[in-house]
Amino acid sequence: MSKAKTVYICSACGAEAPKWIGKCPSCGQWNTYVEEVIAKETAVKRVIPGFADKGKARPVLLRDVAVAEEARIDMKDDELNRVLGGGLVKGSLVLIGGEPGIGKSTLVLQTVLALDKLKTLYVSGEESARQLKLRAGRITHTNPDCYILCETNLEQIFVQAQNIQPDLLIIDSVQTIYTETVESSPGSVSQVRECSALILKYVKESGVPALLIGHINKEGSIAGPKVLEHIVDAVLQFEGDRHHMYRILRSIKNRFGSTAELGIYEMRQNGLRQVSNPSELLLTHNREGLSGVAIAAAIEGVRSFLIETQALVGSAVYGTPQRSATGFDLRRMNMLLAVLEKRAGFKLMQKDVFLNIAGGLKVNDPAIDLAVISAVLSSSLDIAIEDGVCLSGEVGLSGEIRPVNRIEQRILEAEKLGFRRILIPHNNLKGADSSGCNIQIIQVRKVEEAFRQLFG
Numbered sequence: 001m002s003k004a005k006t007v008y009i010c011s012a013c014g015a016e017a018p019k020w021i022g023k024c025p026s027c028g029q030w031n032t033y034v035e036e037v038i039a040k041e042t043a044v045k046r047v048i049p050g051f052a053d054k055g056k057a058r059p060v061l062l063r064d065v066a067v068a069e070e071a072r073i074d075m076k077d078d079e080l081n082r083v084l085g086g087g088l089v090k091g092s093l094v095l096i097g098g099e100p101g102i103g104k105s106t107l108v109l110q111t112v113l114a115l116d117k118l119k120t121l122y123v124s125g126e127e128s129a130r131q132l133k134l135r136a137g138r139i140t141h142t143n144p145d146c147y148i149l150c151e152t153n154l155e156q157i158f159v160q161a162q163n164i165q166p167d168l169l170i171i172d173s174v175q176t177i178y179t180e181t182v183e184s185s186p187g188s189v190s191q192v193r194e195c196s197a198l199i200l201k202y203v204k205e206s207g208v209p210a211l212l213i214g215h216i217n218k219e220g221s222i223a224g225p226k227v228l229e230h231i232v233d234a235v236l237q238f239e240g241d242r243h244h245m246y247r248i249l250r251s252i253k254n255r256f257g258s259t260a261e262l263g264i265y266e267m268r269q270n271g272l273r274q275v276s277n278p279s280e281l282l283l284t285h286n287r288e289g290l291s292g293v294a295i296a297a298a299i300e301g302v303r304s305f306l307i308e309t310q311a312l313v314g315s316a317v318y319g320t321p322q323r324s325a326t327g328f329d330l331r332r333m334n335m336l337l338a339v340l341e342k343r344a345g346f347k348l349m350q351k352d353v354f355l356n357i358a359g360g361l362k363v364n365d366p367a368i369d370l371a372v373i374s375a376v377l378s379s380s381l382d383i384a385i386e387d388g389v390c391l392s393g394e395v396g397l398s399g400e401i402r403p404v405n406r407i408e409q410r411i412l413e414a415e416k417l418g419f420r421r422i423l424i425p426h427n428n429l430k431g432a433d434s435s436g437c438n439i440q441i442i443q444v445r446k447v448e449e450a451f452r453q454l455f456g
Helices: 078-084 104-114 129-137 154-164 189-206 227-231 278-282 330-343 366-381 407-416 447-455
Strands: 005-010 033-038 093-098 120-124 146-149 168-172 210-214 234-240 246-254 262-268 271-274 293-300 303-315 323-326 351-357 389-391 421-425 440-444
Touching: 005 189, 033 189, 078 234, 078 246, 078 262, 093 104, 093 189, 093 227, 104 120, 104 129, 104 168, 104 210, 104 271, 120 129, 120 154, 129 146, 146 154, 154 189, 168 189, 189 210, 189 227, 278 303, 293 366, 293 407, 303 366, 303 407, 323 330, 330 351, 330 366, 330 447, 351 366, 366 389, 366 447, 407 421, 421 447, 440 447
Parallel strands: 093 210, 093 234, 120 146, 120 168, 168 210, 293 389, 323 351, 389 421, 421 440
Antiparallel strands: 005 033, 234 246, 246 262, 262 271, 293 303, 303 351
C-alpha cells in the first residue's frame, strides 16, 4: 500500500489545498479547512452492487428528448405534498435538514407509516430498531411493508436495497453513512460528498426516490460540503423552536416545483399534525381590550394567513433603550421606529421596544409593516386597537403605505375569519373587483391616515 496523503478540504465549497490556510481562496470563508487522509491508491471505480455499468452516455439532440409528465408519489400528507410540488417525483433525491430535536425523523417516519401500499426501506444510522419501534408506537399509522435497517456501511445498504427492491429509500442521516472507498471517518467532507454521489447514482439508475435527513451546523446550514445541496433535487428546511408547538417546512430548492411553498405542522405527543388553517390557531380569541396587539394579513409562499403582532413599549430603565424582536427582522423594526419618530412625530428615543410574532413563527413578508408600527403605537399610547380590524401594507421611509402583492387573497382570508375592517394601501385594489366582499376596505396613503382610522 502506498503512503497515505493528507489534504485539507474546505467544508463550505469543497476546494482542496495541500496545507491548512485560514481563508478559502475559492469561497472566501474563514476557518473552513479540515484535514482529510486520502490513500494514494489506484482510483476505485464506483459501482453500485446489483447495477451493471450502462456504458458511456452519448449526446442527443434536444428536440429528440422525450418529455413526459413526472410520475409523483402521493405522500398522504397535504402539507408535504404542497412543499414538494404535488408529491414525490420518482427517481428524485430529497434532502431534509433542521436543528436537532426539531422533528425531522418524526416527520419522515410518520409519513412512511402512512404509505401503506408502498414498500419502504428505512435506514437508520443513529437509532436502533427498538428505538424506532417505540417511536412508531406513538404514531397512529402502520405500514406493513416498512423495513428497518440499522446500518452505516453504504455498500451493505445497497446490497439490502437490491434484495428488498423498495419503492422508497430513507436514510437517517447522511452524515452517519460511510463508504469503504474513502478512508476517513463518517460525517467528514469526503465521506458525505462520496456517499451522496453514490446514493444519487443509485436513485437515478433504479428510479427509486430517496429521502436524506441531514444535520445542520451552528450557522444553520446543512452540515458537510455545499456540493450536497447542489446534487440533490430538492432541499427542505424544517424550522421552528422546540419550545413552541408549531413547525414550518420550507422549500429552499426544488427542481420539480416552486420554492415559494411552505407547510405548517403542530407538534403533539403522537406526532406532527397538519395545520390546514393556520390563521385560527395563530390568533388569540380573547384579545379584546389588550393594547399592543395588531392583526396582520401575511403571505408566506402562496398561503395567506392572519398573524398576531405583539409589541411592548416601556420607559428605558438603563441609559441605552433596548430593542428586541422575535420572529421579525430587528433591523427592519429599527427602521420602522425611525419612521415613527421622523414622519409621525412619536418620540420613542428613550423607550424600550419589544416585538413578538405570536406562535413562534418567523415572517419576512413586508406587508406586516403597518401592523408592526400600529402595535408599537398602541402599546406606547396604551390604547387597544378595535377588535375586528386587520392591517396589510408596507411602510416606506417617507411614511407612505406602499402596495403589496396578492391583496385580494389577503382580503378574502380576513373576511373568512369574520373581520369587519381591513386597512390596505391606496390604489392597491386597482383593476380588482371588490364589490362582492362583505368586509369594509379602507385605503390609506400615509401612516398618519392609518393612525387616525385606528385611534381616532
